[in-house]
Structures are given as C-alpha cells and as structure tokens.
Amino acid sequence: xxxxxFWREKWRLISEGLFRDTPPFFLVIGxxxxxxxTTAAINGVIMGIAVTFVLMGAEVIISLLRKxxxxxxxxxxxxxxxxxxxxxxxLVLAGTVPAIHRVLGIFVPLIVxxxxxxxxVEAFAAHNTPANAAADALGYGLGYMWALVAIGSIRExxxxxxxxGLQIFPEGLPTVDLFxxxxxxxxxxxxxxxxxxxxRRRRAPTSxxxxxxxxxxxxxxx
Amino acid sequence: MSTQTTTAAQxxxxxxxxxxxxxxxxxxHAPLTRQAILAVFITAVVPVLGVATYFxxxxxxxxxxxxxxxxxxxxVVAHWARQRSLFGSPGPALVTGLVLALALPPAxxxxxxxxxxxxGVLVAQELFGGYGYQIFHPAMVxxxxxxxxxxxxxxxxLEPFELVxxxxxxxxxxxxxxxxxxxxxxxxxxxxxxxxxxxAILLGGLLLLVTRVADWRPVVGMLGTVALxxxxxxxxxxxxxxxxxxxxxxxxxxxxxVTTPLTRWGRFLFGVGVGLxxxxxxxxxxxxxxxxFAILFMNSLVPLVNLLTRPRPKKGATAGA
Numbered sequence: 043x044x045x046x047x048f049w050r051e052k053w054r055l056i057s058e059g060l061f062r063d064t065p066p067f068f069l070v071i072g073x074x075x076x077x078x079x080t081t082a083a084i085n086g087v088i089m090g091i092a093v094t095f096v097l098m099g100a101e102v103i104i105s106l107l108r109k110x111x112x113x114x115x116x117x118x119x120x121x122x123x124x125x126x127x128x129x130x131x132x133l134v135l136a137g138t139v140p141a142i143h144r145v146l147g148i149f150v151p152l153i154v155x156x157x158x159x160x161x162x163v164e165a166f167a168a169h170n171t172p173a174n175a176a177a178d179a180l181g182y183g184l185g186y187m188w189a190l191v192a193i194g195s196i197r198e199x200x201x202x203x204x205x206x207g208l209q210i211f212p213e214g215l216p217t218v219d220l221f222x223x224x225x226x227x228x229x230x231x232x233x234x235x236x237x238x239x240x241x242r243r244r245r246a247p248t249s250x251x252x253x254x255x256x257x258x259x260x261x262x263x264x
Numbered sequence: 265m266s267t268q269t270t271t272a273a274q275x276x277x278x279x280x281x282x283x284x285x286x287x288x289x290x291x292x293h294a295p296l297t298r299q300a301i302l303a304v305f306i307t308a309v310v311p312v313l314g315v316a317t318y319f320x321x322x323x324x325x326x327x328x329x330x331x332x333x334x335x336x337x338x339x340v341v342a343h344w345a346r347q348r349s350l351f352g353s354p355g356p357a358l359v360t361g362l363v364l365a366l367a368l369p370p371a372x373x374x375x376x377x378x379x380x381x382x383x384g385v386l387v388a389q390e391l392f393g394g395y396g397y398q399i400f401h402p403a404m405v406x407x408x409x410x411x412x413x414x415x416x417x418x419x420x421x422l423e424p425f426e427l428v429x430x431x432x433x434x435x436x437x438x439x440x441x442x443x444x445x446x447x448x449x450x451x452x453x454x455x456x457x458x459x460x461x462x463x464a465i466l467l468g469g470l471l472l473l474v475t476r477v478a479d480w481r482p483v484v485g486m487l488g489t490v491a492l493x494x495x496x497x498x499x500x501x502x503x504x505x506x507x508x509x510x511x512x513x514x515x516x517x518x519x520x521x522v523t524t525p526l527t528r529w530g531r532f533l534f535g536v537g538v539g540l541x542x543x544x545x546x547x548x549x550x551x552x553x554x555x556x557f558a559i560l561f562m563n564s565l566v567p568l569v570n571l572l573t574r575p576r577p578k579k580g581a582t583a584g585a
Binding site for chain 2: 216218219220221223225229
C-alpha cells in the first residue's frame with residue numbers, strides 16, 4: 043500500500059465491473075432483461091440507468107449499515123432496501139419516460155430479484171466501505187448498461203434499420219424481423235458471447251491459450 | 265500364445281514398435297458411401313427441379329443456384345473460422361441448398377434463398393460441428409428463418425406458366441373451394457417451387473427408396489398419418505396429401521440421414537410425429553402449411569425417440585452369444 047492512491051483504487055473497482063466482469067457477458071447473469079427488453083438501444087440505456095441507480099443506492103446503504111444488519115436475516119433486509127429503491131425508480135420512469143416504461147414493463151419491478159444487485163450486495167457491499175461500494179456499483183451498473191446497449195444496438199440496427207431511432211439503412215431496405223423477436227435475442231447474445239470469448243482467448247497468455255477461459259468470476263455470488 | 269498375450273498386457277506401458285490404433289465403431293462398410301448417398305439424393309432432386317423450371321421458368325434455377333451458393337458460402341466461412349481447409353466437398357451444400365430452394369415460393373428475390381441457406385447452414389450445421397453433426401435440418405432452419413424474418417417476401421405464390429399471383433391450393437381448400445384432384449396431381453397450381461408436381465416428387469422419391477438412400481418408414485409413417493388425419497377431419501385425404509409440401513417433405517426432408525432417429529421404428533415414429541404436427545398446424549393453427557415447423561419439432565425429439573425405440577436383446581439371449 044505504499045503507492046496507495048484513492049482514485050486509482052476506485053478506478054480499479056469500477057473497471058472490474060465495467061470490463062472484466064461485465065454482467066451479462068462475462069458473468070452471464072442478469073440475462074432476463076438483457077434478452078427481453080433489448081429490442082432497441084434506448085431501452086438498454088434506460089434499463090441500465092435503472093439498474094445503476096438501484097445498485098448504487100443498495101450498495102451504499104447496505105455498506106453503511108453493514109455493521110448493524112444481523113447476519114441471519116441479512117437477505118430479507120437487503121431485499122427490503124432494494125425493493126424501496128426499485129419502487130422509486132419504477133415510479134420515476136413511469137413519470138418521465140412513459141413509453142419506454144411500458145416497453146420495459148415487468149422487468150423494472152423485477153430488478154428486485156436481479157442477481158447482479160443481490161450478488162454485489164452480498165459479495166461486496168456487505169464488507170466494504172461505502173466509497174468502495176459506490177465505485178463497485180458504478181462499474182457493474184455501467185457495465186450492465188453498455189452490454190444492454192450493445193445487444194440492443196445490434197438488434198435495432200438489423201431488425202429495424204435504425205439506431206437510437208435514427209434511420210441507418212435506407213427506408214425501403216428489408217429488415218430482418220427475426221432480431222425483433224425472442225429468438226433473435228438469443229442469437230445475438232450467443233454471437234456476442236462467442237466473439238468476446240474469442241477475443242479474450244486471443245489476448246490471454248500463450249500458456250493459457252489452450253485452456254478454457256472461465257467465464258464466471260471468483261466473486262460472483264448469485 | 266495365451267502366455268504371450270499375458271506378458272504383453274503385463275508390461276503394458278513399455279510397448280514399442282508399431283501400435284494398432286482402433287477407431288470407434290462401426291467397422292462394417294456399407295456399399296453406399298457418403299459421397300454416393302449425396303449423389304443419389306441430388307439425382308433424385310433433378311426431376312423436381314426440372315419440373316419447377318418448366319412451370320416457373322429459368323428463375324427456378326436461379327433460386328437453386330443462389331441457395332446452393334449461400335449454403336456453400338456458409339461452409340467456407342465456417343471452415344475459415346475453424347482453420348480447416350476452405351473448400352470441402354460440395355455435396356452437403358448442394359443438398360441443403362436444393363431442398364431449401366424447392367421449398368421457396370417462385371417469386372422470391374434471389375438474395376432470399378442465399379441468405380436463408382447461409383443462415384441455415386451456418387447456425388444449424390456448422391455451429392453444431394459441421395455436416396453430420398447437425399441436430400436440426402439446415403434447410404428447414406433456413407426456411408423458418410426466412411418466414412419469420414421476411415414474411416412479406418415469402419408469399420410470392422405464382423400460377424405456373426402465366427406467372428400471375430395466385431392463392432395456394434391449401435388456402436383454397438381451407439376457403440372451401442380447392443382445385444380438383446387431377447390438377448393437384450399434375451401440380452399446375454400455385455405453390456413452392458418443388459412441392460406442386462406429384463409425379464416428379466414420386467419419381468425422385470422412388471429413386472431414393474429403391475437405392476435405399478432413404479428409408480421407407482418415415483415416408484410411410486408421415487404420409488399415413490397425413491392421410492388418416494385428412495380422412496378423419498376433412499374427409500379428403502388425397503387432397504391433403506397432394507396439396508402443399510407433405511409429399512416433398514416426406515420424401516426429401518423426413519428421410520434425411522443425419523437429423524432423423526437411428527432406429528428403424530424410431531424413423532417410423534418420426535414420420536408419424538411430423539405428419540401429426542403438420543396436420544395440426546394445417547387444420548387449427550394460423551399458418552396454411554407446417555411441414556418445416558413439424559420437421560424441426562420432431563428433430564428436437566430425436567434423442568427421445570432413439571431412447572424409446574432402442575432395440576433390446578431377446579429374452580434368453582446372453583452377452584457374447
């Protein structure tokens with residue numbers, strides 16, 4: 043800890059969730075919304091904001107309370123805190139972006155039981171300082187967001203010819219409706235996962251090249 | 265000799281000199297090689313493709329060429345990604361491409377068969393390990409992909425010769441006024457390129473059965489079920505058999521050696537299942553025809569069918585007897 047730097051430590055925590063453990067890609071958790079709501083890139087942004095908000099609030103609050111929460115009933119306590127935050131963001135989204143809120147539908151209330159939130163709270167916030175918990179939450183929340191935006195972008199461009207509502211392909215060009223439907227979500231997800239695994243394998247040290255790269259991180263709890 | 269064997273087995277590890285490498289079973293060689301099977305299949309498709317060209321013009325050949333090109337292109341791309349030699353045998357691509365092309369409506373733009381075959385072969389065949397390892401029939405996967413993704417392009421039904429838009433006999437039958445049986449038999453009706461002409465399909469199908477490239481069991485199982493359900497629910501089994509893709513599917517798709525069960529009665533059950541699902545879709549679902557969906561559905565049940573129909577030793581038989 044000779045060269046301890048507050049910001050360097052925070053950046054390490056943020057980048058961990060952002061790049062190394064990007065939830066739907068490398069931890070393969072939080073898949074239901076990643077498959078269900080990613081018909082358009084903008085849905086990914088809104089869903090990402092909701093998850094980041096809930097994760098940030100839950101991690102900071104639970105980190106602050108970590109010494110007073112009895113171990114035996116910690117999960118019910120976590121869920122109550124998360125549920126309050128989810129209700130807040132649900133009502134905020136319903137009031138500010140009603141059209142997208144309708145598309146996201148049940149998946150906003152379902153953030154309560156999202157494995158990313160419970161997993162990070164249990165594995166990280168429960169025994170780290172609030173500042174570190176906030177950095178961790180930011181990393182995982184934004185990591186989730188970019189993953190959803192990536193899937194949503196591919197599906198929106200191929201399935202609708204648009205990106206964030208902007209026309210990418212000329213109007214008359216046929217679009218691949220499959221990507222708007224559920225099977226398209228699975229196909230996209232699988233293709234992105236395969237591509238990222240190939241990239242990771244290429245970048246791994248030679249000795250590890252032939253070994254399978256584990257996709258589940260050591261501190262994934264849920 | 266027995267002592268010698270024992271010694272050899274005892275010092276096991278220190279074996280030197282030439283080693284006999286034994287591959288997995290089966291060891292029996294059938295006279296029909298993979299190349300020969302594919303060649304017979306392609307020959308059997310020729311009459312169907314010929315009639316399609318006669319009915320719908322040179323465009324039919326164009327669709328076939330585009331589909332084969334798509335299928336072969338997908339193989340080359342997959343071989344490149346897997347660092348294999350790029351250009352393999354064209355047999356599997358020809359079969360998949362031709363089956364897909366003959367299942368398409370005549371008025372499709374040429375990029376449709378190309379994309380469909382490319383997707384079908386890449387996703388259903390190459391991702392599963394290449395030809396011989398696929399679980400789902402690549403041509404049917406390609407067809408379903410096209411129907412779901414480009415529904416507006418998959419309804420270009422044309423009247424033969426005149427090439428004007430027309431309804432398919434199946435939708436006419438459901439509307440209450442189907443063409444007479446002779447017209448259905450001759451196939452001078454609107455429909456997919458390869459599905460209308462009964463004589464051409466029967467000619468190719470018989471070639472498959474006589475050369476044993478195709479097993480008769482899935483054909484009989486499927487057509488029998490279609491006829492039975494047609495008789496029970498519409499009272500017109502012959503029309504149900506000859507309209508739509510039932511015959512083409514029975515002879516050219518349900519007999520595929522890779523994606524169907526291994527056991528004889530399993531193949532019969534497979535045919536029955538395809539016929540059943542297909543008729544349920546025809547009679548009570550929102551689509552007029554359901555051969556491709558039925559094939560894919562039964563493809564997913566193949567391991568179960570294999571298990572259910574696994575041959576058991578006769579009573580009293582002992583191992584090694």
